[in-house]
Amino acid sequence: MDLDYFSDMHEGPWRAAAVVGVSALIFVAVALLLHRAGIMLLRRIARNRPYTTNAIKYGYRASQLCMVLFALRLVLTGAPENMPLLLPISRINSVLLILSLSWLAIACVNSIKSTITTLNPVDAADNLRARRLLTQTAVLTRSANFIIGLLGLGFVLLTLPGARQFGASLLASAGVAGLVAGIAARPVLGNFIAGLQIAFSQPIRLDDVLIVKGEWGRVERITGTYVVVRIWDERRLIVPLQWFIENPFENWTHTSSSILGTVFLWLDFSVPVPAIRAEFERITHASSRWDKRVCVLHVTDADDRGMQLRLLISAQDSGTAFDLRCEIREAIIAFVAANYPDSLPRLRPVLDAPGPQEDSLGKRPTHVADSPAP
Template identity: 35%
Template sequence: MENVLRPVIVVGGTVVLTLLIGWATDVLLRKANCRHPETPLWDLLRRGRVPYQLVLCAALLRGSYAQAKLLEAHRVGVGRTLTLVLIGAAAWLVIRIASAVVETSYTRYARAHHDAARVRRVRTQVSLIMRVVAAVVGVVSVAAMLLTFPAMRAAGASLLASAGILGIVAGVAAQSTLANLFAGLQIAFGDMVRIGDTVVVDGEWGTVDEITLTFLTVRTWDERRITMPVSYFTSKPFENWSRGGSQMTGIVYFHLDHSAPVEAMRTRLRDFLRECPAWDGRDYALAVTDSTPNTMQVRALVTAKDASDIWTVRVTVREQMIRWLAEEHPYALPRVNTAEAVLPPAAGRNGHTETGAAVHRAFEQPRTGRG
């Protein structure tokens, strides 16, 4: 009877005690969150209740398993399994706690600063810091798990002796991966590109959606995702429209007839912009920038607060201006000139013009013979 009750009491008591401690800790965190609603730290710490309870349960079972006298033949295996669970749960809990602390710091910074560029920079750095912390904790936990096996401890000396050669081989094999890793750190702390920035890469316009230590994702205007290695942004030029401020100036080109009413177009451009909510009211202009034998090029300059609004202003101005020209000044739109050419005045009785005209009349006369 004792052989049955002892394991039940030990295992059952451990599970019940773990649930009680976990419940009490969650209640305390919930009360702290209600008392301090200005910080999300306590609510974020509640996300770690699962690894927290796993750590408690594994630690209690690891310490009291010998008293249960259950599976005596497999005591070493069960003890090692509990140790592995304890190490893994502890690593999980450390990552959750670090994430809560870092996220709380970022939230406070975002509330205190209203500069969107600086907030995006800190957000990028925070996300990459969390990835580095998770990677370091994961590597350390895996190493601790491996060291629990006696065979791995015995092989430690030989592995340490060959660490230099393995490091060289690994460095050569993972050259591109290491380059992306250091490029990711350079982007995070060099403030080259941030999450939320509007960029143009390889002719594609989009917004930076995600930055990791090895790749960067750009979300285009048509909801596509372009994934690129972060080393691209440290080795090749690219356009960052959010760098130094989000305000932008847009250009709209019109190819019109030479008789187009430029002054009336300036007035209508001002009226169109006043009715466009996306225009920030900073500036506008319209001028003739080029001319060809058939058309002239008219350029309209408009401004907006960011890349999304500048796109809206440009398409609105283009659409309304063309519609207004088609309704009020249709002659200003480009057209194919089919009018007869005007001959130049006669250069003289013996000049080339009269000679050319005589030859033309000779060819127009009907032929009467075969020769």
């Protein structure tokens, strides 16, 4: 429908505005019908396809608004120039259309994140691949949303003459202001780049077990600027993203969630090591926390008071390994106390200590005279 004929009519501007308004209602109604028909067709085509289904679900409202604003854009393009308030209405429509397109792009990006999260649950036994994908998705989604929002804001400012002049003045007066802005933005840009590095190289992932600044915890959340580490006692450690790029830290689940645990015991030399080893293997094989990989006992050290036994066991994750270590330590100590109490660590005092006038061999010094008999 062409509205150029409005300019040839000898009608008043307000009457032309009324005709444009009626035409806008018709165009909006047609746009809504087309949107509904398109959504129904896409749902039929995208059946049993999770990515497309989620994209339709997340982008429904945004795409509907885009269709309405695009229809109004067509009407305003063909409206007569003498129509009242044509210029401000056209600018408002352009701004809203840019914002709705940005909203639609962000909704599509979020739909991809939601689909990946649904298809890769982290509550599985072996969730290494799922945590890797979710970490990449979380960081890249935030980065994409930030870029989309930045581009949308830039296009909005370009449609406003005042904003274009303001941008030109900022470029003309860059100098010191640009230097100050660059220095001020350095931490933000550093964290942004660190987030991209973490997304691709993945030194950490969601639900990874870390030792950060001497604290044991799990990665609970990765944002665009910091990482939330949930400490074992329910505290939260907030660490900037850039810190993980510039500092060393321990990651207990970088390649696998399985881990080895150790129990160290100091016992007397008289303890029968084969009996302790047999009891250790019996306890370990009977425990549901053991993953049936490693179960080894070695005498790893000795000093003048006793010997050190290292009981090495394996488990499917660090939390289970800690519980298994406690279980084995408690059982072995109880076994030794019940069956070999004399083999527990103890001090050996010298019972036959020499007297004040005897040397270490029990002989009296030759220079000490015998006291006369009474």
